[in-house]
Every structure is written in structure tokens, then in C-alpha cells.
Amino acid sequence: MHIELTDHLRCPREHAEAFLVLLPDRMDQRRVVAGHLGCPVCGWSTAWTDGTPDFGGGWRAQGEPPFDGGAAQAMLGVDGPGGWVALAGNAAALAGALATLLPGVSVVALNPPLEVTATAATSVILSDAWPLKVHSMRGVILGADAAAWREAAMLTTLPGLRAIGCGEPPAGDNVQLLGNADGVWVATHR
Numbered sequence: 025m026h027i028e029l030t031d032h033l034r035c036p037r038e039h040a041e042a043f044l045v046l047l048p049d050r051m052d053q054r055r056v057v058a059g060h061l062g063c064p065v066c067g068w069s070t071a072w073t074d075g076t077p078d079f080g081g082g083w084r085a086q087g088e089p090p091f092d093g094g095a096a097q098a099m100l101g102v103d104g105p106g107g108w109v110a111l112a113g114n115a116a117a118l119a120g121a122l123a124t125l126l127p128g129v130s131v132v133a134l135n136p137p138l139e140v141t142a143t144a145a146t147s148v149i150l151s152d153a154w155p156l157k158v159h160s161m162r163g164v165i166l167g168a169d170a171a172a173w174r175e176a177a178m179l180t181t182l183p184g185l186r187a188i189g190c191g192e193p194p195a196g197d198n199v200q201l202l203g204n205a206d207g208v209w210v211a212t213h214r
């Protein structure tokens with residue numbers, strides 16, 4: 025994972041959002057190849073040596089979403105460098121394509137298909153609990169296999185920016201649905 029992703033990660037355990045402390049063991053430029061992450065609140069920690077932190081219970085998605093990287097970029101509406109975009113489940117199959125289409129934007133792939141590996145532009149995290157802080161991402165895209173995270177995805181997206189998912193759209197007074205067609209929704213905060 026990219027060292028700067030640390031600022032956007034939260035403890036996966038169910039307590040008030042807390043930052044994680046990174047202890048890098050081995051770096052490849054800005055990528056933490058081996059290291060530890062720990063939570064100062066509850067004592068949770070994880071260690072990795074393959075570039076890919078596993079927060080516990082993560083899975084590797086199968087397949088890909090029903091849209092390509094160009095369509096994902098258009099739905100996100102993200103323009104210009106800086107910040108982060110999160111892709112979860114089989115939507116993370118687009119990580120490489122989006123990293124190419126959005127130069128200067130970093131991509132975090134949660135539980136991506138096996139062929140998605142950590143690179144300079146793409147960080148890979150495996151987790152069964154949502155590991156990203158509120159208002160930390162310029163956009164979030166969920167595959168159908170990550171649909172249970174739609175509320176978390178809405179909260180993680182910066183105000184006014186977009187979350188995208190497959191299946192049932194998110195609901196609530198603060199959700200503005202921008203589009204919902206062919207099983208794909210695009211939403212923002214009201």
C-alpha cells in the first residue's frame with residue numbers, strides 16, 4: 025500500500041473512527057511492501073510482507089462490473105490530479121484502468137480480483153469490514169459483491185462527490201440519487 029493511504033484508513037473494529045499507526049519495515053519508494061498497522065484505541069493490528077495489508081476476513085472478488093474504466097471515470101466525475109478513489113469488490117477490476125485514466129489520483133482496491141496487484145498507483149487492502157475514514161475519498165465504486173457497503177461508501181465520499189454501486193441504491197434523507205439504470209446507481213450527498 026502507498027504510505028499516504030495510512031491517513032485515510034480506520035480501524036476495522038466497531039468503535040468510533042480512529043486513525044491507525046503505521047510501522048513500515050520495508051519500502052519501495054512510497055509503497056509499504058512490509059509493515060504493521062495498529063489501532064491505538066483497541067489494540068487491533070495487522071502485519072504484511074507482500075505489499076497488501078489484510079485487515080481480516082478479506083476476499084478476492086470474481087469477475088468485473090457491468091461498465092468499463094471509461095464509464096467509471098465518467099460516472100465518478102473526477103477531474104484533475106490529487107486525492108484518492110476507492111473501488112471495492114469486482115469493481116476493483118477497473119483499478120489499473122482508472123489509475124491510467126486519472127493521472128495523479130491514487131486508487132485503493134478493496135478485495136479486488138486476484139489479478140489486481142499493488143503498484144505505485146494502486147493500493148490493495150483486503151478486509152471484511154469497511155477500512156476507510158469518513159470523507160476520505162473523491163469517489164467510491166462498489167461491485168455487486170460489495171453492495172452491503174453502500175452506506176459506508178456514501179459516508180466515505182467527500183461532500184458533493186459521488187458514490188457508485190450495483191444493485192439496490194442507497195436511501196435516506198441525505199442521499200441524492202443522480203442516476204439509477206440497468207442495475208447501476210450514482211449518488212451524492214444532498
Ligand SMILES: [Zn+2]
Pocket residue numbers: 035036037039042063064065066067068
Ligand atoms: Zn481499533
